Amino acid sequence: MITKEDALNLKYRDELHFKECRKKVGPRDGVKITNTIVRVNGKTKTWKRDLNRFEVPISHGLYDHGYIDERNAYDFHLPKDCPLLKE
Numbered sequence: 001m002i003t004k005e006d007a008l009n010l011k012y013r014d015e016l017h018f019k020e021c022r023k024k025v026g027p028r029d030g031v032k033i034t035n036t037i038v039r040v041n042g043k044t045k046t047w048k049r050d051l052n053r054f055e056v057p058i059s060h061g062l063y064d065h066g067y068i069d070e071r072n073a074y075d076f077h078l079p080k081d082c083p084l085l086k087e
């Protein structure tokens with residue numbers, strides 16, 4: 001989850017993880033990590049009239065662009081909050 005405070009502290013090119021990060025231990029102890037990394041692509045936007053609202057422009061790869069906002073923020077987390085770090 002990305003909070004508005006997190007969003008305001010993000011810098012251009014910061015990495016964020018989208019949805020669930022998974023680690024799978026395969027045969028011969030090969031560890032496979034599945035995660036989707038997006039990058040901050042511009043400045044976080046906020047609204048004075050609507051304090052809960054925020055928008056972080058992000059990109060995934062070269063052609064995929066979008067926004068994190070207060071409605072989809074649950075789908076993202078900071079690398080330092082990655083559940084894989086706790087395993």
Ligand SMILES: [Zn+2]
Binds near residue numbers: 017035077
């Ligand atoms: Zn993660």
